[in-house]
Amino acid sequence: MKFDRALRARLFSAVVLPLVSVLCGFAVASIAVLLTGSDPVAAFTALFQGAFTNERAFPETLVATVPYIFLGLAVALGFRAGLFNIGAEGQFYLGAIFGVLAGTTMHGLPGIVEIPVALAFGMLGGFIWAAVPGLLKARFGAHEVITTIMLNYVAFQLTDFLINKGPMSDPHSTAPRTTFIDPGAQLSILLPGSRLHMGLILAIIAVPVIWFLIERTTVGFRIRTVGFSQGAARAAGISVAWTLVITMGISGALAGLAGADEILGVSHYMPASFSVGYGFDSIAVALLARSNPWAILPSAFLFGAMRNGAAFMQLETQVSSDLISIVQAIVIMFVAAPAMVRWIFRLRDVPGGLQITQRETAGVQSET
Amino acid sequence: MEFLSRLDIAGFVIATLIAATPLVLAAMGGVMSERSGVVNIALEGIMLTSAFAGYAAAVATHNLWLGVVVAVIAGMLIAGLHALLSIQFLVDQIVSGTVINILAIGITGSFYRTYIQNSELAGTGVLPALQLNFLPNAPIIGVITLAALVLIPIVHFVLFNTVFGLRTRACGEHPLAAETAGINVYLVRYSNVILSGGLAGLGGAYFTLQQIGNFLPNMTGGRGFIALAAMIFGRWTPVGAFLASLLFASADALSGRLQIAGVNLPYQILGMLPYVLTIVVVAGAVGRAVAPAADGKPYKKGA
Numbered sequence: 001m002k003f004d005r006a007l008r009a010r011l012f013s014a015v016v017l018p019l020v021s022v023l024c025g026f027a028v029a030s031i032a033v034l035l036t037g038s039d040p041v042a043a044f045t046a047l048f049q050g051a052f053t054n055e056r057a058f059p060e061t062l063v064a065t066v067p068y069i070f071l072g073l074a075v076a077l078g079f080r081a082g083l084f085n086i087g088a089e090g091q092f093y094l095g096a097i098f099g100v101l102a103g104t105t106m107h108g109l110p111g112i113v114e115i116p117v118a119l120a121f122g123m124l125g126g127f128i129w130a131a132v133p134g135l136l137k138a139r140f141g142a143h144e145v146i147t148t149i150m151l152n153y154v155a156f157q158l159t160d161f162l163i164n165k166g167p168m169s170d171p172h173s174t175a176p177r178t179t180f181i182d183p184g185a186q187l188s189i190l191l192p193g194s195r196l197h198m199g200l201i202l203a204i205i206a207v208p209v210i211w212f213l214i215e216r217t218t219v220g221f222r223i224r225t226v227g228f229s230q231g232a233a234r235a236a237g238i239s240v241a242w243t244l245v246i247t248m249g250i251s252g253a254l255a256g257l258a259g260a261d262e263i264l265g266v267s268h269y270m271p272a273s274f275s276v277g278y279g280f281d282s283i284a285v286a287l288l289a290r291s292n293p294w295a296i297l298p299s300a301f302l303f304g305a306m307r308n309g310a311a312f313m314q315l316e317t318q319v320s321s322d323l324i325s326i327v328q329a330i331v332i333m334f335v336a337a338p339a340m341v342r343w344i345f346r347l348r349d350v351p352g353g354l355q356i357t358q359r360e361t362a363g364v365q366s367e368t
Numbered sequence: 369m370e371f372l373s374r375l376d377i378a379g380f381v382i383a384t385l386i387a388a389t390p391l392v393l394a395a396m397g398g399v400m401s402e403r404s405g406v407v408n409i410a411l412e413g414i415m416l417t418s419a420f421a422g423y424a425a426a427v428a429t430h431n432l433w434l435g436v437v438v439a440v441i442a443g444m445l446i447a448g449l450h451a452l453l454s455i456q457f458l459v460d461q462i463v464s465g466t467v468i469n470i471l472a473i474g475i476t477g478s479f480y481r482t483y484i485q486n487s488e489l490a491g492t493g494v495l496p497a498l499q500l501n502f503l504p505n506a507p508i509i510g511v512i513t514l515a516a517l518v519l520i521p522i523v524h525f526v527l528f529n530t531v532f533g534l535r536t537r538a539c540g541e542h543p544l545a546a547e548t549a550g551i552n553v554y555l556v557r558y559s560n561v562i563l564s565g566g567l568a569g570l571g572g573a574y575f576t577l578q579q580i581g582n583f584l585p586n587m588t589g590g591r592g593f594i595a596l597a598a599m600i601f602g603r604w605t606p607v608g609a610f611l612a613s614l615l616f617a618s619a620d621a622l623s624g625r626l627q628i629a630g631v632n633l634p635y636q637i638l639g640m641l642p643y644v645l646t647i648v649v650v651a652g653a654v655g656r657a658v659a660p661a662a663d664g665k666p667y668k669k670g671a
Contacts, residue, residue: 029474032474032475032478033478035479036478036479036481036482036483037482038482084462084466086466136647136650136651139651140651140652142647142650142651143650145409145462146593146596146597146600146646146647146650147647147650147651149590149593150590150593150594150597150643150644150646150647150650151643151647152590153589153590153640153643154640154643154644157636157637157639157640157643158636158640160636161634161636161637164636166634166636280470283466283470284470287463314481318481318482319478319481319482320477320478320480320481320482322473322474322476322477322478322480322481322585323474323477323478324474325470325471325473325474325477326471326474326475326478327474328470328474329467329468329470329471329474330471332463332466332467332470333453333459333464333467336453336459336460336463336464336467337453337457337458337459339457339458340453340457340459343457
């Protein structure tokens with residue numbers, strides 16, 4: 001019976017809670033649509049069409065899913081060590097900048113050389129941008145939420161400086177953007193006639209790699225221990241400071257990889273409006289997946305579909321694509337507050353269920 | 369000396385004071401909330417929501433003062449959601465604050481597109497301002513800035529010289545002891561978080577009703593987070609938060625002045641100043657500043 005109870009609690013936190021959260025997100029968003037004088041059914045129909053059934057919609061949804069997988073993994077990894085990396089957006093930008101830098105510097109080398117080099121550069125950019133807040137936290141106790149958000153703004157300004165009549169801008173273009181990367185550094189297309197690129201394969205490979213890192217390596221054990229209790233980690237002889245820096249660094253490297261991958265696979269240059277919020281959305285991706293690397297896949301796919309569909313929805317029904325932010329906020333709210341879901345739906349409390357869900361989001365809990 | 373006169377010192381001080389307005393209001397909100405034990409990173413979202421709500425109300429009623437009132441009420445309402453999530457449902461306070469911030473972008477973005485972006489509205493104009501004729505160039509100070517200056521000693525008095533303030537600080541330091549002494553911890557925390565929403569809401573009204581008389585998406589541009597840094601640097605006191613806000617605002621005002629004065633630096637590099645300064649300050653100050661002992665820790669009755 002004990003096993004049965006634990007299983008039910010796990011089922012609630014892994015399946016029921018996320019599903020209920022997403023449904024509630026859409027329910028609340030419908031109210032917002034009604035308040036703006038539009039028809040929610042028409043809006044969400046357009047969202048669905050734009051995400052799945054329109055011509056080329058499905059491959060485009062997968063294109064949008066790719067950065068969400070990398071970025072979701074990045075934020076989730078931070079959560080596992082108790083770090084709240086809100087700076088994925090800035091690290092995503094830095095990865096793209098470093099990727100462009102490598103991709104425009106190399107010429108005429110085979111793809112097998114240029115692609116890994118450019119991706120590695122992207123990871124380096126993200127690593128630097130995230131390791132700094134990690135270092136500031138470990139050394140001075142500066143809260144990573146504030147420092148990573150500030151570094152986001154610095155990254156935006158830096159990008160604008162570099163590509164808007166700056167050192168990296170294309171002298172032959174009137175629009176603020178960089179030159180194109182070398183053809184050898186471009187990722188090949190998976191599905192002819194679409195923009196779906198090899199990055200999808202890389203992202204899917206990243207999932208078991210990060211799972212292995214967290215669950216089966218010494219570094220992963222340190223990350224989880226620090227996330228569970230810094231005091232216990234210290235007592236066990238784990239260097240908390242070093243673990244915080246390295247976790248932020250790997251998290252940033254993943255976000256940087258997403259940025260470089262986006263350059264190499266999709267745009268092939270750095271435009272002014274590069275990301276429009278992928279990094280911010282990934283916080284919701286990670287929370288919905290409860291920081292479980294495998295669950296990042298469906299979670300990222302859902303967000304890719306919403307992002308892709310939202311553009312068509314705005315075009316078709318005049319409902320702002322910002323509506324998706326409302327869905328996201330409500331999703332995070334419900335996932336983070338299982339007590340509220342039980343309260344609203346008058347679910348019978350599963351004994352022990354709350355502890356399991358809290359432990360699973362242990363990365364988000366503050367040190368006790 | 370010619371360079372100095374072009375910088376216009378008096379004008380610079382006034383510009384700093386004005387730029388500090390939303391920072392000090394939100395930072396004082398942060399002080400109230402965190403002194404009672406609730407971390408409030410929702411300040412950014414509260415200000416954005418209030419900036420929009422105040423503007424919308426001013427457009428609808430053609431009354432700027434009503435806009436200010438609505439901004440404050442909207443701030444209190446959305447802060448109430450933060451209180452509900454973090455106090456009642458024990459949601460991690462950082463997560464709850466993030467929910468508010470994302471929700472604010474969604475709500476203001478959706479309504480902006482429907483009601484403002486494609487309409488013929490030409491803005492509301494701005495609130496009346498005090499003109500300082502005795503200074504060169506006769507700079508003006510808006511009413512929300514004046515209100516902020518008045519509120520600093522009031523918040524200080526409430527926090528350190530009233531029963532409510534004592535209870536607030538007790539809940540932020542040791543909620544169990546406060547409860548034992550007969551204080552309703554939930555009530556005190558709710559009150560403070562909602563009051564912090566009112567203060568940040570007034571800060572939000574600054575953007576639309578004092579600064580430009582219009583609403584732009586995401587116009588708060590991280591000021592809520594800078595305010596949070598000002599609160600930390602000001603050691604969780606209203607006066608300290610004010611001084612820290614002045615420091616950050618001076619970076620803002622300076623970057624504008626240096627451009628006008630013809631300093632040959634790209635504007636983006638100058639634009640990084642306030643953000644970099646925030647990082648430096650947060651990293652440098654935390655070692656010495658001590659947060660309320662129970663700040664960020666949910667309190668569960670009977671646990």
